[in-house]
Amino acid sequence: MPIRVASVPASHVYVRHLAPPDGVDDGVRRLPDPPTSGRSEQSQWWPPRMLDAEWVRRHHDEFDVFHVHFGFDAKTPDELRELIGALESCGKALVLTVHDLRNPHHVDRREHDAQLDVLVPAARGLITLTDGAAREITARWGRRPTVIPHPHVLELDDMGRRQARRDDRGGRPARVGLHLKSVRAGMAPTVVLPALVRAVEALDGGAVLQVNGHAELLEPGGKVYDPDLASLVHGLGDRIDLRVHEYLTDDELWDYLASLDASVLPYRFGTHSGWLEACRDVGTAVVAPSCGYYADQGPVETYVLDEGVFEEASLGEAVRRALASDAPTVSVSERERQRLEVAVAHRRLYESLLG
Missing domain, CATH: 3.40.50.2000 (Glycogen Phosphorylase B;)
Structure with a gap:
């Protein structure tokens, strides 16, 4: 039964x-x-x-x-x-x-x-x-x-296809991603983003910081428009590769995650993360805060951020570590x-x- x-x-x-x-x-x-x-x-x-x-x-x-x-x-x-x-x-x-x-x-x-x-x-x-x-x-x-x-998180067939594409990326500059979505209370983008810009600019080899955000958050008239965050993001100009868009489909989201070398989680509080697991599925390194139990969940590079403390130097070090070694990819058979x-x-x- x-x-x-x-x-x-x-x-x-x-x-x-x-x-x-x-x-x-x-x-x-x-x-x-x-x-x-x-x-x-x-x-x-x-x-x-x-x-x-x-x-x-x-x-x-x-x-x-x-x-x-x-x-x-x-x-x-x-x-x-x-x-x-x-x-x-x-x-x-x-x-x-x-x-x-x-x-x-x-x-x-x-x-x-x-x-x-x-x-x-x-x-x-x-x-x-x-x-x-x-x-x-x-x-x-x-x-x-x-x-x-x-x-x-990804379907097993999708995992295999996207992991295979990672071997085909040539010698392009490293790409670090920060995804703002429609900001939750637990996110601290105004704290993390300026420090992350400086951290990526300090890297050798011309690394790129890609910032993605929903139009409803970053464009006037949007349902959850945040003028302060929008001003910060747009004010960075060509220091970042800014992508403002509507909600991504699953396929678009997985392609985006797979295009990154490292994804930074800007959380000041939280516990676990499905985003972290999706990054593992496509072979993208994760830079995660010290709050919650992200480091228990899977291999990540940790920086110091919680509701009371942020250490900018630890963020820069975590990004460098994430880019210096291959992300520990979980295989389809393991999943x-x-x-x-x-x-x-x-x-x-x-x-x-x-x-």
């Missing part, structure tokens, strides 16, 4: 890659996301309807395990308590994967902490992605989670093997809860 999992969500790329590679059956079936009215197909799971206690009461006979990944920031602590009550009354086990110990979208951490204070103690199964995050969870809640690493191990680890956890 397959184990039926109400996964919140099911269509997120991380969750999709918890299933084994094609052709392998792990005996786990994840329910499709209930569509949310008015959302695009890509984001139809937001806000997650499965997190409504009434949804659980109506659909509890359709699943065996309830597994929360993302989306609970849409719920108050009281609503989460009601959800847990519904699961308990229906005899369903809660599994929680702690991706974020600090919500990258929230300036104030108290709301996220309050949500975790409800979910972590109530979860019968507890997972996180790194040993560092596991130690923090143990210190804060007295629970030792199972550590299961982040699987690949395929890891994905199977990740699927087996989840199946075993679910089985342990179902007795």
Whole structure:
């Protein structure tokens, strides 16, 4: 009998890659996301309807395990308590994967902490992605989670094609990337960007700093237009290779990441990163801040940045190290093997809860 999992969500790329590679059956079936009215197909799971206690009461006979990944920031602590009550009354086990110990979208951490204070103690199964995050969870809640690493982000075929292209890049100058997207609360671009310009200009060989940003952030009239950041970015002129664009498709994003020699993460707080994993998939080095558990997640070059401290010299040194040695590329076969191990680890956890 397959184990039926109400996964919140099911269509997120991380969750999709918890299933084994094609052709392998792990005996786990994840329910499709209930569509949310008015959302695009890509984001139809937001806000997650499965997190409504009434949804659980109506659909509890359709699943065996309830597994929360993302989306609970849409719920108050009281609503989460009601959800847990519904699961308990229906005899369903809660599994929680702690991706974020600090919500990258929230300036104030108290709301996220309050949500975790409800979910972590109530979860019968507890997972996180790194040993560092596991130690923090143990210190804060007295629970030792199972550590299961982040699987690949790109599809395996895409990984192979883009890694193969990296051998075909000739003797062009090194290219360092900073991606501003639509800035989250946890990002510190006005701190990192000026220092990164100086760091790249100090490199030998004419390295290029490519800065990408969404039009809605950097152009007047944009939905999240930031005039101070836009002024800073545009004021750098030809000191950077500026690319202002709309949201990239997945293929465009993977091509962009693969075109870089190093990608700099400008986070002043956070925990784990899917961006980091995508860079590993295409063979691009990652320069990551000292906050969070990025160095536990995969091979990175670390510089000192958190909510209270930034050391510019450490950023320059990390960029030099990233460009001086080949990025430790994770192979397609390694990712395929890891994905199977990740699927087996989840199946075993679910089985342990179902007795």
